[in-house]
Amino acid sequence: MNIPFLGIGRKKSGTRASFADPEAITALLAECGLLRSQAEREGVELDDSAVSLERLDQLAPRWRDDAETLADLGHDAGLYLGTVVVRTVPGAAWEIRAGREPVVRLASGREVDVVRAGQEWAASGVPELSQLYAEVAEG
Numbered sequence: 001m002n003i004p005f006l007g008i009g010r011k012k013s014g015t016r017a018s019f020a021d022p023e024a025i026t027a028l029l030a031e032c033g034l035l036r037s038q039a040e041r042e043g044v045e046l047d048d049s050a051v052s053l054e055r056l057d058q059l060a061p062r063w064r065d066d067a068e069t070l071a072d073l074g075h076d077a078g079l080y081l082g083t084v085v086v087r088t089v090p091g092a093a094w095e096i097r098a099g100r101e102p103v104v105r106l107a108s109g110r111e112v113d114v115v116r117a118g119q120e121w122a123a124s125g126v127p128e129l130s131q132l133y134a135e136v137a138e139g
Contacts (some may be wrong), residue, residue, distance in 0.1 A: 004115075007039050013087075022093055022094065025059050025094050025096075026083060026086050026094060029079050029082065029083060029094060029102060030048065030074040030079070030080070030083040031079075032046070032077075032079050032080045032083070033076070034069070034073050034076050034078055035056075035073055035074050035076035035077055035079075035088060036076075038059070038063065038064065038073060039052075039056065039059070039072075042060075044056060046058065046080065046082070046109065048083055048084055048087050048088075049084065049088070050084060050088065050130065050133050050134075050137070052084070053080075053130040053133050054130040055130040056077065056129055056130075057121075057125075057128045057130050057131075059131055061125060063122065064122075064123070066103075070122055070123060071119070071122075073122050074115075074118045074119030074120070074121065074122030074123060075115055075118060075119065076117065076118070077118030077119075077121050077122055077129065078113075078114040078115035078117055078118025078119060078121075079102070079114065079115065079118065080118070080129075081114045081117060081118055081129050081132065081133065082094065082102065082103075082104045082112075082114035082115075084133060085104050085112065085114065085133060085136055085137070086104060087131070088137070089106065089136060089137050090107065091106060091107025091108075092104055092107065092136075093105055100115075101113070101115040101116075102115065103115075104136075105133070106136065106139070108139060112132075112136055117132050
């Protein structure tokens with residue numbers, strides 16, 4: 001993800017960046033405009049809950065016919081999955097490394113590449129977002 005202004009106000013520690021206001025980063029990454037628009041058209045409310053991930057898994061994948069929409073929607077799906085994890089799994093937080101997509105770091109230290117998972121979900125439906133969330137939430 002290329003968001004140049006994310007560099008403002010961050011502290012570097014090795015290759016990792018930590019942010020002074022993690023909730024502001026979470027809010028920014030939670031926008032997911034294309035995914036929210038698609039979901040709304042299908043009557044699915046994205047309320048940052050695990051249940052909303054189950055509802056996304058049930059959507060008919062109409063976006064697969066358009067390569068650009070597919071890539072963008074997959075990216076948004078990953079960011080949304082990460083948002084749900086960060087907001088509901090204790091100790092989970094966003095981590096953004098220079099030149100890389102954001103990942104979710106769990107309290108255990110495990111990193112989850114949610115963007116890649118979202119792109120795979122958009123392209124094939126696997127892994128299901130709700131299934132991946134359940135695995136992450138268990139630890």
